[in-house]
Amino acid sequence: MPLRRAGSPPAAPLDAVIVGAGVVGAACAYYAARAGLSVAVVDRGPVAGGTTGAGEGNLLVSDKEAGAELDLALLSTRLWRELAEALPPRDAIEYEPKGGLVVASDGTALTALRALAAGQRAAGVTAHEVAPGELARLEPGLAPGLAGGVHYPQDAQVQPARAAAALLRAARRMGAAVRLGEEVTAVLTGPDGTVRGVRTPRGDLRAPAVVNAAGTWGGHVAALAGTRLPVMPRRGFVLVTEPLPPGFVRHKVYAADYVADVASGSADLQSSAVVEGTPAGPVLIGATRERVGFDRTLSTEALHRLAARAVALFPALERVHAIRAYCGFRPYLPDHLPAIGPDPRVPGLHHACGHEGAGIGLAPATAVLVTAALTGAEPPVPAAPFRPDRFTP
Template identity: 85%
Template sequence: MPTEERAPLDVVIVGAGVVGAACAYYATRAGLSVAVVDRGPVAGGTTGAGEGNLLVSDKEAGPELELALLSTRLWRELAAGLPPEDAVEHELKGGLVVAPDETALTALRAFAAGQRAAGVVAHEIPPGELAAMEPQLAPGLAGGFHYPQDAQVQPAKAAAALLRAARHRGARVRLGEEVTAILTSAAGAVRGVRTPRGEIHAPAVVNAAGTWGGRVAELAGSHLPVLPRRGFVLVTEPLPPGLIRHKVYAADYVADVASGSAGLQSSAVVEGTPAGPVLIGATRERVGFDRTLSTEALRRLAGQA
């Protein structure tokens, strides 16, 4: 049966992934009244399929790196401030980027130099010391760089924990409810959203719909060029703790992440988790919203790892 919120709120957040959950958490902490609306469950989109990387190592100097450095600080604060039952598996594991040859190592040196100037900590690791950091590494690598600021969270847990904290401060979370319209006044000012259950009034709407952000923007008459990019991660059975000590990845991962190519790309990324499974990534390709399993992508991941 259609329903309406009884009184206007301060903000409606569209999306219950980690970005929407974080927006709700900080908005309620600032004293705002909030509703979070998602057509699916908590972390039902990209958040639930992600690795939870909190990386500075793969970003060149500029606005994105500045945001990443801020993000790593905020996650440390969140991990320390959330109650034990809301643990987000925050790990300050650090990243280890490895180079297969001197050409790749030279490129990594130049990349790291620019990052250091922006506040990133990066230590060059000679080839003879790599095995001490990661005993499972293949032999013959030219060297690498250690980034101690790299970290990881369990993304679905993180989104759920942030939403619970927001709920404790009064946020309303409405799942399984799709936003079908952005409400505006005659003058064009935002005044809320419409869903199949009714209208939710607020003078601000946050688009945190992730991959579907472009479609939500269209409801407001805006063009937002957000496009989906499919990726796969292999997940092993639980393995002995400490088998993989850092987030370990090949130098070509940096270029692949920044690339706008539509074709299938894969670059080796291997990391452990507190629960035991090892995550092996990562691929990326532009195939729209097609979530069909690609055996070719998985084959590449296994071989590169």
């Protein structure tokens, strides 16, 4: 059943409760409030206290094959540009439309990269092949001898914690409530199993819809509602260098094998070179992936792999100090697509989680799909591939 639109009298104290104050939950609050819905965001921790706070802020189309996720990413690319222009200066999200550069080490990798780019172009991505002799023009610090690459001008970056906070502030200005440090202990349902709100230690929040934007803990929130969503944590480490001069790394630069790592379902440690600068000067070096539960133990093997692969891509990094490392947990679903939209097994329950490493990039488009479902509007891209019940045996 669609919820009320702007201008209609309220049918309940709230139209929706959003569980999770990461960037996806913040975006859901922003677009729902903008549509005239009365919403509250609840999180057991602070803003961006989970996966969002450990992210690099990537807004990528370059790492996605043609299909449903790429369609979502292209929509989000446009929405992030609009948000960067619409949010006031005090809510700056450090939006950088710097583009991405994917490089191939040999002819085999280049052939695969060309095939990927061809499919992406057909889906609406701008992708320019770069000859070996032209790579140094885009990135002077790259290692010699690379076979070539593809430049993706639509790739961009934001500061993820600032983006989440800015979206929540904007949502609050439109009437949304934000309740931090308040854990959801139950999803309330009526005799017929329909959602009625959530319970927290500070009391019940009544609403006909609950949006599960709990990231890596999305499976736990689904269980509170009496259903199953197989979200698993996939750990990743990031190395941070000392501040470097502007232009040391001009784009988001990564090796072509990163795309295969993103699509892999292996639980073992995987690593590929991903290097990008920040406005403050430090360079971020990723990326690793492994399924080890919520184990935060520092992995020296993972860090050694990151350093070695980054130096192979940018030899000058061998003389640069790494000043810290951190890890986060990507919310992984078995088919690598997020769960977005209403859950037909629990009327009134909506999901917006399971984006793995793409949650920051896909947050606005996810929120627009969720808001369309809440209001009964037509979604801007097909929502069927993201059905939350697709994992039901």
